[in-house]
Amino acid sequence: EVQLVQSGGEGRKPGESLKISCQASGYSFTNYWIVWVRQMPGKGLEWMGIVYPGDSDTRYGPSFRGQVTISADTSVSTAYLQWDSLKASDTAMYYCARQGDGGRPFDSWGQGTLVTVSS
Amino acid sequence: EIVMTQSPATLSVSPGERATLSCRASQSVSTNLAWYQQSPGQAPRLLIYGASTRATGIPARFSGSGSGTEFALTISSLQSEDVAVYYCQQYHHWVPVTFGQGTKVEIK
Numbered sequence A: 001e002v003q004l005v006q007s008g009g010e011g012r013k014p015g016e017s018l019k020i021s022c023q024a025s026g027y028s029f030t031n032y033w034i035v036w037v038r039q040m041p042g043k044g045l046e047w048m049g050i051v052y053p054g055d056s057d058t059r060y061g062p063s064f065r066g067q068v069t070i071s072a073d074t075s076v077s078t079a080y081l082q083w084d085s086l087k088a089s090d091t092a093m094y095y096c097a098r099q100g101d102g103g104r105p106f107d108s109w110g111q112g113t114l115v116t117v118s119s
Numbered sequence B: 001e002i003v004m005t006q007s008p009a010t011l012s013v014s015p016g017e018r019a020t021l022s023c024r025a026s027q028s029v030s031t032n033l034a035w036y037q038q039s040p041g042q043a044p045r046l047l048i049y050g051a052s053t054r055a056t057g058i059p060a061r062f063s064g065s066g067s068g069t070e071f072a073l074t075i076s077s078l079q080s081e082d083v084a085v086y087y088c089q090q091y092h093h094w095v096p097v098t099f100g101q102g103t104k105v106e107i108k
Helices: none
Strands: A003-006 A010-012 A018-025 A033-039 A046-052 A057-060 A069-073 A078-083 A092-099 A106-109 A113-117 B004-007 B010-013 B019-025 B033-038 B045-049 B062-067 B070-075 B084-090 B103-107
Touching: A003 A092, A003 A106, A010 A018, A018 A033, A018 A092, A018 A113, A033 A078, A046 A069, A057 A069, A078 A092, A106 B045, B004 B084, B010 B019, B019 B033, B019 B084, B019 B103, B033 B062, B045 B062, B070 B084
Parallel strands: A010 A113, B010 B103
Antiparallel strands: A003 A018, A018 A078, A033 A046, A033 A092, A046 A057, A069 A078, A092 A106, A092 A113, B004 B019, B019 B070, B033 B045, B033 B084, B062 B070, B084 B103
């Protein structure tokens, strides 16, 4: 069974750093893309970026390039989303999901990680 | 980037009745269109891909149609567990993938 298990909710102050994770199991981690999706409170789904663990190829959405860093560690089948300096506007639920190679739908999702940024 | 527009924003339907949700793309996405269901407090779940193929385990009352720029999701007989927000997504141009703003389905 394909599973994506995300790290627990986090609370931070503006300006602090944070790294959240998404651990995959039940399939070959290196053969599928992992995508990160933001959902701000009461809002819709936004594509942030994507990583291919097989060769670390990473792409970012225009609104997120330079704001976050996406990475993957094949030794622990885990993808990461990190911020160097959080803003209050980063408060949101963050989901990871699996995507097949090329243009494919997201066929499996993590449970979400709630990030709260407040002074 | 391709803009996806869903209508209506909210749909109120009586139990057992049909619900039809619409999604329009700003340019052709062929049949590279998916629908997701997000139940309250849950992560999204893939319902339909390739515009009309049900994902594994999805009940037959859910069906998708369309190609190019116009798409629809139909729930043939609404059940209480179908209360959710439904999102369409194009993956024809997948950097970035884009979602519609969502349609909230509620019980009348």
